[in-house]
Amino acid sequence: MKKIILYSIILLAVPLLWIGCKKSNYPGGVVSPYIPLFDLRSLYKGSDVTLGPDNMFGGNSISVVVISDHSGKNLPSGLLIVQDRRRLNELRGIQIPLGSEANKYVSGDSILINVEGAILKRVDGNLQITNVNPGAIKKVASNVKIVPNAVSSSVIFANPDKYESTLLSIVKGTYNPQLLPTDVISGDKMLNDGFDDIKLHTEASASFAGKIPPVMGNYLAIMMNKVSADGNVVPELRLRTDKDIFTLSSTIEIPAFIISGWIADPKGTDANNEYIQFLATRDINFAVTPFSVVTTNNAGASTPIGNPTNGWATGGLRTYKFNLTSGTVSKGQFFYVGGGNKLINSTGSTSIASSKWIRSFNYSTADGDGFGTKTTNLLANSGNAYGVAAFEGTSVTADSKPIDVLFISSGGSLFSAGPPAVGYRIGNTDLYDVIEPLTQVAQPFYRQGNNTKFFAYHPDASTISDQGYYYKFGGIYSVTLGKWIKARTVTHFLLTKTSQLNEIEGIFPEASATNPDGVPATTLK
Incomplete structure (x- = not known):
């Protein structure tokens, strides 16, 4: 009986061993004949590549959408230009010289191209697939939607x-x-x-x-x-x-001045020591042409609570207004609005009273010009959003559109889609657009549409306050073009009690090995 069992085990093991040793080509998966352009472009290493299944991961074709259109006579003659997103949704394109055959295809045509035997090469600085037989191209669809790829x-x-x-x-x-x-x-x-x-x-x-x-x-x-x-x-x-x-x-809109920096949490008491720096883009006599500046503080304790139904004119502890109705500034000159102490970094620090101050008073003991309750903090330190907006004139309502505006962070009750929509209105700046440029959909409020950009709090804000960080918004504004030609970025750096005016108006931090240009203030061109 034992021998019978042993023989049975051996007989069963032999075919299993044979199956295990036999090379298997399990047909459960089939290699796609189509290689994404992301992968195809990576095959080029500086010298021509003849394409085929061996180097195309088993494929021999591409499935792409045409983006060229020769009807306007502005593209190089004979070039078919295509793109796809077949790999990780990464958009890639390539050129295919076809001669007069390229004119047969227009933007939105979906085509399949067998590129086996074609050559991948650089021509005049552009990667091309050459030697493609026009008969190897098959059109499978027309009017394929191409989503605009907005890139700076x-x-x-x-x-x-x-x-x-x-x-x-x-x-x-x-x-x-x-x-x-x-x-x-x-x-x-x-x-x-x-x-x-x-x-x-x-x-x-x-x-x-x-x-x-x-x-x-x-x-x-x-x-x-x-x-x-x-x-x-x-x-x-x-x-x-x-x-x-x-x-x-079709017209150029140039704001009279732009926001270039501020200190929201000086080292010491904030009351009467916060200030905002602006840069004039033209000569201004504020007695003749008045403006106003409004701050918003959306800390949890700021009232009235909820979304700001009156926008920048909400008042209370949410928004605070300074009227600019006297004094003059020259084009390219920095000026300041804020606390009456006029100190660079709160109590015991360098006086900057000799600089150009257009409006300053003790906001911790006096209400704002028209709205805003006296407060020890114009600008939040809590992590919720705060911001500054500048307006033409001194009448600011829920419908007023700023000439410039910047926000720090995104927390708090800031916007409701409604209806009716309520929130803090924005202007057309380097960060914001009243009308979304691609879709032409109105989006007049911060946090609406793609108006979600903001600058971050200084790096210690979440754990340590009272540090004296200055927010320098470096950028380049072209008065000739009426636009930012270098969008603003923020650099946070610590002011000391002995810091000087040139740190916030000049190049500071200074040039170094890691940053050879240093950090310039906002400049005009």
């Missing part, structure tokens, strides 16, 4: 390979230098979106070469590389047709 110029320069041969939306573009009212778009123009200048090239033979561009607009364009005379590869934008330009404004 500085981001493009930081990673041009990522955006090469993709369709981008440059938002709030103006020209630097500013064009004359009769200048047309033909040629090379420098387009500025508030982050950097990027070249916009329009062929003289383009159907829209004679178009006069708007003062400010959105530009839908394909990013392509151009090899300059010195051999450097430089990104440039190419519009396809005149429909790629969307007018945002």
Whole structure:
């Protein structure tokens, strides 16, 4: 009986052992024939690559959407330009030289292309798939929706390979230098979106070469590389047709002054020691042209509680107003609004009374000009949002639109969609847009739509108060263009009791090995 059992085990084990030793190609999964452009572009390592299943991870084709349109005669002749998001939702594009066949396809066409045997190579600074047989292209759909990919110029320069041969939306573009009212778009123009200048090239033979561009607009364009005379590869934008330009404004709006810094939590008592710094963009006589400044404090103890139904005019401990009705400032001059002590960092610190103060008094013992209850804190230290807004005139209501506004943080009761919508109104600045530039949907309040940007509290705010951090909002505002050509950023640095005025009005912290330019204050250009 034992022998029978032993023989049975051996007979069962033999086929199992044979199966285990046999090489298996389990057909449960099939390799996709389509390789994402994200992966395809990564195959290029500086020399030509002949494409095939061996280096395309088993695939032989791409599934892409056309973004080129040759009807406007502004793209390089014979180039089909396509993009996809097949890998990790990462947008990538590529060029395919097809000669006259490229004209058969328009933006929104979905196509399949067998690229086996084609060659991946760099041509004039751009990655291309060459030697593609037009018969290997199959159109499967038309009018595929292409979601605009809004990208700032500085981001493009930081990673041009990522955006090469993709369709981008440059938002709030103006020209630097500013064009004359009769200048047309033909040629090379420098387009500025508030982050950097990027070249916009329009062929003289383009159907829209004679178009006069708007003062400010959105530009839908394909990013392509151009090899300059010195051999450097430089990104440039190419519009396809005149429909790629969307007018945002035909006039230039320049605020009389802009917010450039403040101290919200000086070292020592806050009462009568907080102040806001502004930079004048023109000569101002406040007795002739009055303005006002309003602060908002949304700390949990600030009343009235809830969303601010009267916006910046809410009053109480939520908003506090300073009327600017006397004094003068010159273009490019810093001036101050705030506590009457006029000290750089609270009690016992350097006096800055000799600088330009337009409105100052003890807000801890006096109510605001028109609204605002006396308070020891104009600006919050709790982690909830606080902000500053500047207005033309001295009458501020729930409907008043600021000429400039900045917020720190996002906590607290700030906005309700309603109806009716209530909150703190914003203006068109480097951070905010009253109308969303891409969708043209109205969004006049902070925290509405994409108006969610804010600057952070200083790094110790969540654990330690009373440190004397100054908030320096460095940026570059072009009075000629009427816009920020370098959007504001914030640098927090500790003031001491012996700090001097040049620290908040000049380059400070000073240049170092890690920051060779130092930290300049907001400047005009």
